Amino acid sequence: MTVSRVLRNRGDVSETTRERVLEAARSLGYVPNKIAGALASQRVNLVGVIIPSLSNMVFPEVMTGISEVLEDTGLQPVVGVSNYSHDREEQVIYEMLSWRPSGLILAGVEHSDASRAMLAQAGVPIVEIMDIDGTPVDSAVGISHRRAGRQMAEAIIAAGYRRIAFLGTHMPSQDTRARKRLEGFEEALSQVGLTLVDREYYTGGSSLLKGREMTEALLKRTPDLDFLYYSNDMIGAGGLLWCLEKGLDVPGKIGLAGFNGMELLDGLPRKLATMDACRLEIGRKSAEIIAGKRPSGVIGGEVIELQPTLQPGDTIRRG
Amino acid sequence: MTVSRVLRNRGDVSETTRERVLEAARSLGYVPNKIAGALASQRVNLVGVIIPSLSNMVFPEVMTGISEVLEDTGLQPVVGVSNYSHDREEQVIYEMLSWRPSGLILAGVEHSDASRAMLAQAGVPIVEIMDIDGTPVDSAVGISHRRAGRQMAEAIIAAGYRRIAFLGTHMPSQDTRARKRLEGFEEALSQVGLTLVDREYYTGGSSLLKGREMTEALLKRTPDLDFLYYSNDMIGAGGLLWCLEKGLDVPGKIGLAGFNGMELLDGLPRKLATMDACRLEIGRKSAEIIAGKRPSGVIGGEVIELQPTLQPGDTIRRG
DNA sequence: CAGGAAGCTGTTAGCGCTATCAGTATCAGA
DNA sequence: TCTGATACTGATAGCGCTAACAGCTTCCTG
Known part of the structure; x- marks a missing residue:
């Protein structure tokens, strides 16, 4: 028990004991078993992120925004890829939920019925990102x-x-x-x-x-x-x-x-x-919702619409 | 127990019972708890993949190769990002190993001493990818x-x-x-x-x-x-x-x-x-090693050197 | 000096599954 | 008839950790 306290930095442990535990852990190469820890504490520091594709160039930037915000919350993003297939997405959602993550972020508001049912039942914050033209299961961050x-x-x-x-x-x-x-x-x-x-x-x-x-x-x-x-x-x-x-x-x-x-x-x-497409911002805001860090204080069911800006560049005639 | 058997497709269960279980699971929106399952069975169907960056364009293709091979093995890749930092990498390795994955794939052969120690101790296949100029902890796939x-x-x-x-x-x-x-x-x-x-x-x-x-x-x-x-x-x-x-x-x-x-x-x-840089092939081969599907039958300690081909394009004078 | 708070360590009872074995029913073959 | 195999279902005991609480000591306050 004392070991557990030291390794999690929780509760009071005397400095000498703490040192001894850390030293022993180091010398044994001990790595705690988070599976057991998660089962006992009913807490998992993972956030599932389901995106259609890694090669799309759009999603790495969203991920950057997510990681940035989760960095100092103790939460860790875990990426799943759906390959633009609703069936595949359903499987990935099932797989992820079966690990009882602290939250789920997924691209788009269109999902199979079974997916929507699972998400609604999940009991953790769900954020649908990129798109807000539709009815989100819980929260949503995106553009129209x-x-x-x-x-x-x-x-x-x-x-x-x-x-x-x-x-x-x-x-x-x-x-x-x-x-x-x-x-x-x-x-x-x-x-x-x-x-x-x-x-x-x-x-x-x-x-x-x-x-x-x-x-x-x-x-x-x-x-x-x-x-x-x-x-x-x-x-x-x-x-x-x-x-x-x-x-x-x-x-x-x-x-x-x-x-x-x-x-x-x-x-x-x-x-x-x-x-x-406000990708960085979408990543940040969605992570904030999962981490419960929204300044609004709202919990769940929030829909954030971002405003994309037109960049006329040099390929549209000017006035 | 019978429910467990049905949901995992393992052991004999009568057709009627199976139907009843599935129906009940469906109507309850039941999603099994993999944390408990993993703890009990000492098996986790996850493979950790640690890469320096998602925006590098190099890694999405490696991921594609990995996913392709893991697809029909029941294993799932889980991505972690180290941001080209050895300290960060060490943390990610620790985090991943604490979930007791079935294997670990990570970019590069240079790691902190603590990282190497953890990897060596892990007791699961480790594959270092991209680079073979160095001494891998276990297996390696890459180019020189x-x-x-x-x-x-x-x-x-x-x-x-x-x-x-x-x-x-x-x-x-x-x-x-x-x-x-x-x-x-x-x-x-x-x-x-x-x-x-x-x-x-x-x-x-x-x-x-x-x-x-x-x-x-x-x-x-x-x-x-x-x-x-x-x-x-x-x-x-x-x-x-x-x-x-x-x-x-x-x-x-x-x-x-x-x-x-x-x-x-x-x-x-x-x-x-x-x-x-043979990225797709690197992804495939590394996943094969983790999945134990190498045609060679070798288990662990394999170093696969791929040969990159020069593509002269139009920006080098031709003989 | 009583009373209580704070600091520290240990005990106990699960978390929700699965491995293993035990038990019942059915049936073929001797 | 009995034996043994096969098909199926259930009981029990953990997996390795943490929540909750118990117990001890020390120290502070009035």
Whole structure:
């Protein structure tokens, strides 16, 4: 018992005893068994984080925000990957909950019924992140992707572009957030009597090369476009490089825009218009909710909507 | 007891009982407590993976390889991040081992003494990845970064470049692998009587922008360089974009090379010379060792050296 | 000097599972 | 008929820790 107290820095132990215990632990290479500790104390210092993909570049930054805040709370993030599959997500949720974590952070507000049921039953804080267009199980931190899409469309229309095309992932059912952005985008177009002139879909991961190829294919098919709206910055950057190489007049003859506010864009020959997704802030706020550190003092059921800012860069005509 | 059997699919249970148990579990939203299960069975289906950073782009691909192999073994990867700090790494190792995982995969072969002691004591398979220039605690999978640096230098020398500079991270003590590459690189240079003409260091994360800035600063200071060796592809790509914009003759007047074989490079206007670090394969092989699925049948203490291949791209003069 | 607080150490009883073994029922084969 | 195998279910005893409390000593306060 005294050993337990020393190793957890809890309760009063005399200095001499503490020294002796630590020395013994060191010399034996003793590592306490957290499994037993967790079972006895009913406390687990882990926070599950479920994201669709590690390679997306979006999530590392969210993780950074989370780690930053959890750092001095004694909580540890544990990452699970769902590969954009609801079934896989369900399994990961089950797996994580069976370890009784102190909280769960997961991307998106769309889940299978079974997942929602498990989350609702879990009895620990649940934070759904990235997206707030929907009904969260408990808390949520994110932006409205629908609104983000609309806002971008309005900026594009205001700049005078009219023959607009969309380039994005082919699985609108899977990357729900990209789909919502597109919905908002088309909504805003139709309000001024416009529709998308063309669209180009792809499957698999996003890459510069993919962006180039899609752009080339699209412009070959429909040469008289004056704006290309990409579902993310990576393919947008590829498209931009392609346009510049072909000597197209950007943003005079043709404008471009992506989404995410990726650091990558800062190094490109010209800065792609984009919209920052507040990733760091989303990570921070979600961790605060789990750690019970919200300044508001609210516990559970909080929905925090962040406002993405439009970064017009050099690929949309200015006023 | 019968419930336990049903939920774990172990032992004989009559079909009717099984149905009843599953139905009850479903309707109660019951999620078994793995903590108790693990304590009782002394088995934990988790594999700890400790990497220096999530934003490095190198590690997501390693993770992909790991997940792929663990997929059908019932084992689950759990990610920890050390931020290139040995102290932090030590904490993460301690934390992970205290959960008694089925194995541990960690980047690099350099660790604090305390870390090495813990790993040696752990009693589970340990795989050190990425780097094999050193003495692993147990198994290791990776490439020789020293050799990789040497190989690149030889290719550069063979192409006739003589006034060579290095651009890389400022903390040679932290990113040990970059340092080893540089050591191998300089070794090969000195064998033909050359030394680095100049070098430029930076701190913080790698980005295209950083690559541009460093390249500009370096060439301003030492204009007559004919080769720039970057410690990674991201800053190399930034440098390449800068050189192309300035209208420099690449690879005629000046050559460039990076390291990693990043997908990003495929979309650039010109393809940067690089060396692929076998990341996917490293992930796969390390997971195989943990899962005990090595075709060799060897258990523990295996060192697998992979051979990185030089990809000359378009930024080294061809013979 | 009583009374109580504070400092320290130890005892006991679980936490929610699983390993192991015991027990019952059924059935084939000798 | 009995034997032994097979199918199934249940009882018991931990896994390695911590919460809660008990007990002792010391020290302070009035």
